[in-house]
Amino acid sequence: MMRQYELVDRVRAYNPHADEELLNKAYVYAMRAHGAQKRASGDPYFTHPLEVAAILTEMRLDDATIVAAVLHDTIEDTGSTREEIEQIFGPEIARLVDGLTKIKKLDLVSKRAEQAENFRKLLLAIAVDVRVLLVKLADRLHNMRTLHFVPEAKRTRIAEETLDIYAPLAGRMGMQGLRDELENLSFKTLRPDAYAMIETRLADLREKNVALIARIENEITEEMTARGIRAEAKGREKAPYSIWRKMERKSVSFEQLSDIYGFRIVVDSLEDCYRAIGVVHMKWPTVPGRFKDYISTPKQNDYRSIHTTVIGPGRQRVELQVRTRDMDDIAENGIAAHTLYKEGRAADNEALERESSAYRWLRRTIEMLGEGDTPEEFLEHTKLELFHDQVFCFSPKGRLIALPRGATPIDFAYAVHTDIGNKAVGARINGRIAPLLSELQNGDEVHVVIAEGQVPPAAWESLVVTGKARAAIRRATRDAVRAQYAELGRQIVRRAFERAGKTFSDDKLKAALPRLARQSSDDVLAAVGRGEMFSGDVVKAVHPEFVAERTMGASAAKGDSGWFGLRKAASVVFKVPSADPHLDSIPIRGLRGDLPVRFSPHGGAVPGDRIVGILTPGEGITIYPIQSHALTQFDDHPERWLDVRWDIEEQSAELFPAQIIVSAINEPGTLGAIANLIGESGANIDHIVFVNKSPDVRDIVIDLEVRDLKHLTGILSQLKATNVVSKVERVAG
């Protein structure tokens, strides 16, 4: 196990100003915290965080990163808390360790390969600080190096995850050395036979080619020296996993691979790169189409090099990479290398500008280098703002779903499946009940509670942030409205059939669809409900032999106010109720479907009245007292009449509309007396109109709200009994 002084020495070797006391404190703290814990290898657990820290000293990282590495498993695996770590090591280190703890928790969630991209984004979004990722990658590297101690079943999962998520992440961060090692260790675990085969072949090749490689190295160096270029040429073989991938991708055999060996020429300056490539091209013929200049156009991960392939000594194809020492370090160590090279990089801003937007953060960090910040400040400010406009959440089954920031469980539900969204009635976030409109956070596990037969409230449309949810809600609402029209149409059509002495059936209607030029029965019924099709036409389509006894007119004029939305969904299309908003259900039996209901706009209806419902296509049902004069206009539309009756408890406190006309003596105080009497009886006055002003008598139309017919009759009697009223009667609108 690495000793306390060894850790300090390693850091001191590249950073003379290292905080020795801090490093020692971390060493002792983590050692005590992990206590007697053991790894799968049987080693003390504490060796693991130490090795992770050692990997990071190779990348020459700052004190805070090294300390975070030493502490990285304490919160999750020991009794330590973030508060305690913050108290002892300060907020910066506490934040780093906290980030690592969050990522570690994610490891427990099952992940599928096709979601690797989202998972990498989640890591980036959660990490908040690039140092958290560096420690995480070092952590994974050490775990991979010691993977053979872990039980086989677990081994496969970890290796797959490394190949899917962490190796590409290292690649994105430009850390090619780390990526190669992670890939090869995973490959060795997942395909031991293939790995062994490639290793054997490589060993053979190495033996055969050792002289050739040395010869090429020497020839390049000599040629460069002759032209006054200081260069170091090194032959290197491709990593087993890269070879394997190429064999698979191009379906070629090991023998067919021409680029197992590559040569890297490292020079002092940018100018020397181009001079060196000139020398190579003059000396050996080039292979067409193989020249790539990643110096003038760097790769997204900041990789820079010139690539070419030539026919070299012994007519061998030789792949060459030319770059500066600086570029070489960045190619190997990526973002971690940026901490070391502060000088002479500001001039490259132009090239860095060309990086894709996803790597803006990297560019920013490099700009900061150009401004001469210390490596510590550089790292401190390397906050990951990547994907800050997205959140990544898990389904209970571990499916990872990317959503725009601000997304709600409703958006999540629709992202999982339209059906889930339509039926959503509640949500549990990380096990806790949460409002459907909560804002989701990265890493949230979202369980959507659903109920059958649910229609999404139309109001959701303006509250969700994803287009998919919005479109689905609009569609579902439209479907619900259409279903209402179809239900209304069904009642109208059924009545029309009854009147014609025929029985209505869906099968008969279906057979008549071509004659009605509609796709489905629902289309026909909705059209009737909407008033676009006449019910008599449906009867004729089904029974062409039938001749109507009398002409059925078009639908009656629409009512203008007073509709009650029975259900929220209904109020989407129909007018907002103008009456009491508390009246959200009508105590009347015989109302079918979710159709909106209102009382006769002229005269109302109260419990105790014998009533009838009238269907109005496109609107709903209007309740009239049976004595209402208005009913005569529906005499020719018997199909619109509905049998309904009151369904109300004796002691209901609900009030219902009625209209009376009072003839009263025209003298001061009359109206006050009438209003008083009505008020004292427990009724409401809604509206008063003077319809006739003679010098002696006034006719006053009063809209009332009463409990029932008995209540109304009582009020009428009391009014008659006063000495200011000459006549009073109910208006039968």
Ligand code: MN
């Ligand atoms: Mn660990």
